[in-house]
Amino acid sequence: MHVGWLHVAMAGAWGALVGLERRAFLQAMFSRPLVAATGMGLLLGQTQTGLYLGMILELFYLGTASLGAALPENDTLAASGTTAAAVMMASQTGGGGTPAIWSLSLILFSGLGLLGRLVDRKVEVHAAGLSTHGLELAEAGELERAVRQNLFGIWPYALVYFALNAACAALGMWIGSLLSQVPLVVLRGLAWAFPAMASVAAATAARGSHARNAALWGLVGGALMTGFTLVLAWVNA
Amino acid sequence: MIGPGTHLPRSLKIRVFLRSLLLQASWNPKGMQNLGLVYALFPALQRLYPDPLARREAVQRHLTFFNTHPYVAAAIVGGVLYHEERI
Numbered sequence: 219m220h221v222g223w224l225h226v227a228m229a230g231a232w233g234a235l236v237g238l239e240r241r242a243f244l245q246a247m248f249s250r251p252l253v254a255a256t257g258m259g260l261l262l263g264q265t266q267t268g269l270y271l272g273m274i275l276e277l278f279y280l281g282t283a284s285l286g287a288a289l290p291e292n293d294t295l296a297a298s299g300t301t302a303a304a305v306m307m308a309s310q311t312g313g314g315g316t317p318a319i320w321s322l323s324l325i326l327f328s329g330l331g332l333l334g335r336l337v338d339r340k341v342e343v344h345a346a347g348l349s350t351h352g353l354e355l356a357e358a359g360e361l362e363r364a365v366r367q368n369l370f371g372i373w374p375y376a377l378v379y380f381a382l383n384a385a386c387a388a389l390g391m392w393i394g395s396l397l398s399q400v401p402l403v404v405l406r407g408l409a410w411a412f413p414a415m416a417s418v419a420a421a422t423a424a425r426g427s428h429a430r431n432a433a434l435w436g437l438v439g440g441a442l443m444t445g446f447t448l449v450l451a452w453v454n455a
Numbered sequence: 456m457i458g459p460g461t462h463l464p465r466s467l468k469i470r471v472f473l474r475s476l477l478l479q480a481s482w483n484p485k486g487m488q489n490l491g492l493v494y495a496l497f498p499a500l501q502r503l504y505p506d507p508l509a510r511r512e513a514v515q516r517h518l519t520f521f522n523t524h525p526y527v528a529a530a531i532v533g534g535v536l537y538h539e540e541r542i
Contacts, residue, residue, distance in 0.1 A: 242480040245525045345483035345490075352490050356514050359507065361497070364514065368494035371481025 222309070225262050226387040229302035232261050233295070233383025234376045240294045241338070242372050251275035251297035258301040264308060267315030268301045271323065275300065277419035279331075280426055292334020298383050300327040303390030310394025317412035317451065318405045324415055326393070327386060341374045413447035463499055463540060470498050475532045478525055487522035495532050503539055513539070
């Protein structure tokens with residue numbers, strides 16, 4: 219199997235695992251964007267990409283939690299899918315991740331959060347059917363079959379998140395092959411967009427904390443993130 | 456039921472705990488975590504209620520609406536087990 223498609227399969231597998239962990243099993247914070255994205259990057263050989271994207275998405279989605287009836291945007295899918303795409307884009311260019319690739323991935327794939335929420339709602343409808351069937355089986359005295367209905371709620375998450383993450387990786391591979399045609403000025407702009415996104419993420423997190431002087435902290439956080447990223451870019455230049 | 460004050464073995468409680476990690480596997484807007492709760496409790500209910508009719512009543516009792524924060528679910532499941540042992 220070509221190594222690109224192996225990575226697509228691995229991306230799908232990791233995405234399925236963290237997608238399951240978010241809702242169906244464990245809920246031990248492994249599905250948080252920082253962990254999901256870093257894990258994806260580590261698995262696919264670009265930890266730095268996973269870490270940088272995970273940091274930004276974690277800040278964007280700070281405070282969200284999928285508990286009970288609360289169904290925020292699917293931050294896990296956004297993180298794992300965006301990272302899978304970014305890593306595959308970078309691998310097609312022959313080098314590691316760059317701020318331009320990270321920006322492009324965030325722009326193109328962060329909408330996965332909304333898609334994931336839609337998927338979650340559909341899976342809940344399936345689970346409602348399982349609950350009804352479980353009740354019927356219990357009334358009929360088939361208790362073991364009734365309780366086993368709980369396990370049938372797992373496979374939709376596994377299947378759908380595998381497919382979505384694998385699709386993001388495959389799409390990233392395709393977009394990566396087209397990057398050489400993108401004008402340099404656009405790539406430079408995308409590279410500068412990354413610290414801007416980091417600043418917005420820091421400000422969003424500060425604002426979301428409802429802390430006193432949150433706006434001031436947002437400004438300070440944004441300035442620090444921008445300065446740090448610019449210094450990093452200058453050092454690596 | 457076996458009898459009031461029946462104590463479940465530790466291995467069974469561990470089994471219930473591990474099954475409780477799948478509490479939200481079939482979360483649904485109707486009963487919420489009801490199936491997950493019953494799935495977690497079932498090994499204990501099998502031990503506590505050898506009579507099939509009593510076991511069915513116990514399962515149906517826990518198949519009603521249930522929802523909690525998953526991080527404290529183990530404590531609630533433990534509480535349910537505590538009371539089931541003493542019925």
